[in-house]
Amino acid sequence: MKETEDIEPNRDDSKDSDLKRLKALLLGDESEQLAEIQEHLHNPELQAADVGRVLHRAVTINQEHAPDALRDVLTPTVESALYKSVRNSPDRLGEALFPVMAPAIRKSIVSIMSSMVQSLNQMLEHSFTLKGLKWRLEALQSGRSFAEIVMLHTLAYRVEQLFLIHKESGLLLQHVSFDEAANKDADLVSSMLTAIQDFVRDSFQVGENDAIDKLRIGSMEVFIEAGSKAVIAAVVRGNAPADFPDTLQQSSEAIHKRMADKLDAFDGDTAPFNAIRPELEKCLLSKSASSGSPSNLKAVLALSAAAIILIGWFSWGAYQSHRQSLLVEALDAVPGITVIRSSDRNGALQISGMRDPLADTPQSVLREYQFSDDDVQMQWSPYQSLEPLLIIRRARALLAPADQTELALDGSELVISGVATQVWLERAKQLAPAMAGITGLRSDQLILTDSPDYLLQLARKQLAPPATVQLSIRGHSLLAKGSAHHKWILTATAGARKIPGISAYDDSGVIDLDSDSYLLSEARKILLPPSTVRLKVEQAHLFASGRATSEWIANARQQAHEINGIKRFDASKLTTIITSPSDRQLLAEAKRRLAPPEGVTLSVEQRILSVSGIAPSAWAKKAIEQAKSIKGLKGYDQQALVIAESALKALKKRLNGLQLKFRAGSSQLESDEEQKISQLALTLNKQASLIQMAQAHIDITGYSGLLTNRAHALALSRAKHVTTLLTTQGVPSAWIRTHGQKERSSDWAVDLDLKWKPLP
Amino acid sequence: MSQVLQKKVCLLGAFAVGKTSLVSRFVKGIFSEKYLSTMGVKIDRKNLQIGDVTINMMLWDIHGEESNKKVPAAYMRGTAAYLLVVDGTRASTIAAARELHERMRAEAGDIPFVVLLNKSDLQDEWQLSDGNMAAMQAEGWECFLTSACSGLNVDLAFTRLAEKLAS
Numbered sequence: 001m002k003e004t005e006d007i008e009p010n011r012d013d014s015k016d017s018d019l020k021r022l023k024a025l026l027l028g029d030e031s032e033q034l035a036e037i038q039e040h041l042h043n044p045e046l047q048a049a050d051v052g053r054v055l056h057r058a059v060t061i062n063q064e065h066a067p068d069a070l071r072d073v074l075t076p077t078v079e080s081a082l083y084k085s086v087r088n089s090p091d092r093l094g095e096a097l098f099p100v101m102a103p104a105i106r107k108s109i110v111s112i113m114s115s116m117v118q119s120l121n122q123m124l125e126h127s128f129t130l131k132g133l134k135w136r137l138e139a140l141q142s143g144r145s146f147a148e149i150v151m152l153h154t155l156a157y158r159v160e161q162l163f164l165i166h167k168e169s170g171l172l173l174q175h176v177s178f179d180e181a182a183n184k185d186a187d188l189v190s191s192m193l194t195a196i197q198d199f200v201r202d203s204f205q206v207g208e209n210d211a212i213d214k215l216r217i218g219s220m221e222v223f224i225e226a227g228s229k230a231v232i233a234a235v236v237r238g239n240a241p242a243d244f245p246d247t248l249q250q251s252s253e254a255i256h257k258r259m260a261d262k263l264d265a266f267d268g269d270t271a272p273f274n275a276i277r278p279e280l281e282k283c284l285l286s287k288s289a290s291s292g293s294p295s296n297l298k299a300v301l302a303l304s305a306a307a308i309i310l311i312g313w314f315s316w317g318a319y320q321s322h323r324q325s326l327l328v329e330a331l332d333a334v335p336g337i338t339v340i341r342s343s344d345r346n347g348a349l350q351i352s353g354m355r356d357p358l359a360d361t362p363q364s365v366l367r368e369y370q371f372s373d374d375d376v377q378m379q380w381s382p383y384q385s386l387e388p389l390l391i392i393r394r395a396r397a398l399l400a401p402a403d404q405t406e407l408a409l410d411g412s413e414l415v416i417s418g419v420a421t422q423v424w425l426e427r428a429k430q431l432a433p434a435m436a437g438i439t440g441l442r443s444d445q446l447i448l449t450d451s452p453d454y455l456l457q458l459a460r461k462q463l464a465p466p467a468t469v470q471l472s473i474r475g476h477s478l479l480a481k482g483s484a485h486h487k488w489i490l491t492a493t494a495g496a497r498k499i500p501g502i503s504a505y506d507d508s509g510v511i512d513l514d515s516d517s518y519l520l521s522e523a524r525k526i527l528l529p530p531s532t533v534r535l536k537v538e539q540a541h542l543f544a545s546g547r548a549t550s551e552w553i554a555n556a557r558q559q560a561h562e563i564n565g566i567k568r569f570d571a572s573k574l575t576t577i578i579t580s581p582s583d584r585q586l587l588a589e590a591k592r593r594l595a596p597p598e599g600v601t602l603s604v605e606q607r608i609l610s611v612s613g614i615a616p617s618a619w620a621k622k623a624i625e626q627a628k629s630i631k632g633l634k635g636y637d638q639q640a641l642v643i644a645e646s647a648l649k650a651l652k653k654r655l656n657g658l659q660l661k662f663r664a665g666s667s668q669l670e671s672d673e674e675q676k677i678s679q680l681a682l683t684l685n686k687q688a689s690l691i692q693m694a695q696a697h698i699d700i701t702g703y704s705g706l707l708t709n710r711a712h713a714l715a716l717s718r719a720k721h722v723t724t725l726l727t728t729q730g731v732p733s734a735w736i737r738t739h740g741q742k743e744r745s746s747d748w749a750v751d752l753d754l755k756w757k758p759l760p
Numbered sequence: 761m762s763q764v765l766q767k768k769v770c771l772l773g774a775f776a777v778g779k780t781s782l783v784s785r786f787v788k789g790i791f792s793e794k795y796l797s798t799m800g801v802k803i804d805r806k807n808l809q810i811g812d813v814t815i816n817m818m819l820w821d822i823h824g825e826e827s828n829k830k831v832p833a834a835y836m837r838g839t840a841a842y843l844l845v846v847d848g849t850r851a852s853t854i855a856a857a858r859e860l861h862e863r864m865r866a867e868a869g870d871i872p873f874v875v876l877l878n879k880s881d882l883q884d885e886w887q888l889s890d891g892n893m894a895a896m897q898a899e900g901w902e903c904f905l906t907s908a909c910s911g912l913n914v915d916l917a918f919t920r921l922a923e924k925l926a927s
């Protein structure tokens with residue numbers, strides 16, 4: 001500025017027009033330029049434009065000659081300007097600074113978290129006991145990571161330690177660990193976990209009740225179940241089952257319920273909480289791994305690859321770049337995919353590498369990591385991967401094994417197991433050596449589906465025949481023999497068709513346990529029908545017709561239901577026949593009914609009742625009636641029965657008709673008359689039983705024809721003479737009553753008569 | 761058998777006053793010149809036998825208070841006693857201690873505490889005036905001149921706090 005004032009005297013001379021002209025002559029155009037310069041010097045607009053043109057150069061030069069000078073001069077101005085700007089519109093500066101601040105804040109949160117988690121990790125890892133120490137040594141010796149060793153050795157998962165923590169103070173109430181050895185740092189872990197919770201709650205301004213429920217630290221997971229007064233933290237190695245948090249929650253609830261007062265009044269004395277150790281110990285679960293499958297291990301390692309992942313609350317940006325690196329890792333881990341380069345170009349992730357055409361598509365991994373196709377540009381050049389999985393895939397594509405044929409790789413040997421056909425195996429043997437990565441083939445574990453043993457086994461498995469059926473294989477056909485229910489026979493016929501390798505099925509040797517003919521034979525065997533009964537089975541209904549005894553019918557009714565497969569028994573066409581009782585039974589029955597008197601003998605032969613002996617006619621009459629009513633009796637024979645009355649009458653007639661001639665006036669019989677008496681005696685003796693039965697007696701009355709005193713005596717002696725003659729011939733005297741009469745009406749001298757009382 | 765009591769004890773103070781150094785001195789008996797600012801919280805433990813009671817102090821070494829990085833209330837909850845640490849070479853750390861003290865009282869109530877005026881070995885740089893000392897005394901603060909570097913009064917201060925807890 002001062003310099004411009006120095007030029008001012010030039011103006012004073014401007015009035016002089018001569019000089020002006022001279023100047024014009026001498027200087028020509030330059031005078032115009034001078035005017036321009038003057039104009040410049042007095043016009044602030046132009047001055048500003050001039051300074052503007054050189055300002056940046058000036059600053060650069062200034063910086064070279066006097067470093068920091070300009071900064072020092074400007075600092076107060078800039079500071080107050082910024083101050084004012086923040087005062088006036090904090091949003092503008094906030095927006096401007098956001099790209100710088102956000103990562104810084106993120107970084108600070110993440111680094112605070114990781115430093116806290118790291119110290120927790122140390123506490124947890126250090127606490128490992130003898131076994132841990134052994135594994136650690138092994139890890140050192142083998143050069144593998146400790147986590148890897150642990151997983152190799154053990155488990156699908158194991159709950160290693162449980163902490164019961166006083167929520168407010170973070171103090172340890174109780175601690176249990178899987179191998180009894182107490183963790184000397186348990187109280188530190190307890191407090192540290194609490195501090196981490198507090199930090200998270202503070203950093204993310206979440207509600208009082210929101211909290212971390214899971215922390216992943218290296219290869220461990222810490223499950224946190226926060227109750228109202230106490231927190232349970234469980235340190236788990238491996239993959240805990242999905243319902244493990246529920247287990248913790250139940251324990252937590254039980255503990256809260258039981259220890260409510262103790263939790264409220266907690267002053268640092270943990271002794272009362274020894275009581276709930278069993279409750280905590282219940283949560284010390286574990287499960288052995290099935291011989292440490294490598295894929296599992298890989299998953300665990302991939303998960304722990306990022307040193308510390310705090311689930312659920314990563315800040316977004318860090319999370320994003322973290323996600324990208326996870327994706328790249330995951331892609332690289334896909335068998336048959338090798339990532340060679342990855343870069344972030346304007347927000348789009350660019351990945352290039354090699355990919356075996358048989359490898360899983362990268363898209364599925366993108367989706368798994370929640371990237372869309374637009375987020376990522378990928379370039380893959382094809383190659384043949386020699387990773388086992390890809391070798392297997394190639395083999396599978398080429399050999400097209402059946403579902404039940406398994407391919408695996410042992411070194412460079414293709415191991416075929418499961419089942420396959422002979423033809424397929426032959427082809428596989430030819431093709432296998434030609435495949436990249438495969439030098440040989442082993443099939444000792446392979447079951448050939450065309451072998452009879454295999455087919456039989458398969459058939460048994462598929463058809464599940466009952467014990468009564470025998471299966472056998474002949475060539476490619478399946479034979480069934482024995483007996484089975486209809487249902488099985490049907491399903492077996494259908495099932496046999498579906499068994500690969502079996503071309504025919506012959507079940508003609510199988511008796512259908514539900515068929516009518518089978519049922520009929522079964523019914524015959526069991527019911528044993530008499531010849532008068534005809535059995536018939538129609539649609540599992542058993543019909544019986546004809547005649548049978550009621551006993552058989554009743555029996556059949558019962559047994560018919562016990563025959564497997566018979567649905568109904570129809571006996572409506574059966575007529576009952578009475579069974580003929582035996583002769584003996586008939587005799588007994590006859591004796592009971594007929595009540596034969598003494599002298600009557602009953603006998604039954606071929607169901608014919610014969611009656612013999614003597615009986616009163618009344619009985620005989622009744623006997624005929626009775627005999628008729630005896631069931632089963634075929635005939636009644638009375639021929640041998642003597643009817644007492646008629647016999648007696650005949651005898652009486654005989655006696656009445658006998659005329660004996662005595663010598664006149666004498667008790668002596670005429671000659672030859674005694675003959676008659678002997679014959680009579682014979683007859684009487686013959687009829688002894690009749691006479692006895694009828695209690696009959698013979699009246700012998702003598703006559704004299706005299707009119708003298710002696711007449712009576714003679715008559716009597718005549719009668720007595722006859723009596724004597726009879727008795728000497730064997731006729732019992734008790735049968736005879738002797739009478740003497742003076743007169744007589746008839747011609748002869750002795751009358752004989754038979755008398756009896758009426759028979760019963 | 762003597763009773764064991766677990767207690768949460770916080771160390772509070774401005775940044776770099778020597779909280780971590782004091783804990784390290786008290787628990788492990790070591791001191792390092794290196795300054796590694798504490799992030800979040802670091803927990804340590806020390807048992808002290810007071811009469812027939814064993815006090816198991818869970819020491820919460822909390823990051824230093826700064827205007828943009830306040831000590832969260834969550835850390836203070838459940839505290840049984842605390843140490844306020846002041847850096848004797850920076851008088852401004854008294855104000856920070858006072859503020860933390862107030863917040864602690866609001867959060868946990870009237871609980872035992874002691875005040876540690878640390879870095880007492882750096883006499884040349886000592887900034888606390890007699891006035892400052894008198895003011896603290898007047899507030900009823902029980903103060904200890906400590907040095908994590910030399911170990912001066914460190915055990916004494918912690919033991920005093922434990923006694924307050926045991927009584």
Ligand SMILES: Nc1nc2c(ncn2[C@@H]2O[C@H](COP(=O)(O)OP(=O)(O)OP(=O)(O)O)[C@@H](O)[C@H]2O)c(=O)[nH]1
Nearest residue numbers: 775776777778779780781793795798824879908909
């Ligand atoms: N000479 C001396 N130096 C000390 C003493 N105590 C701490 N220091 C030093 O002070 C610095 C800070 O110490 P820290 O213990 O980390 O401080 P802090 O309070 O934990 O700090 P923040 O964690 O950041 O809040 C370190 O360099 C220590 O070496 C002391 O008594 N004497």
Ligand SMILES: [Mg+2]
Nearest residue numbers: 779780797798
């Ligand atoms: Mg510290």
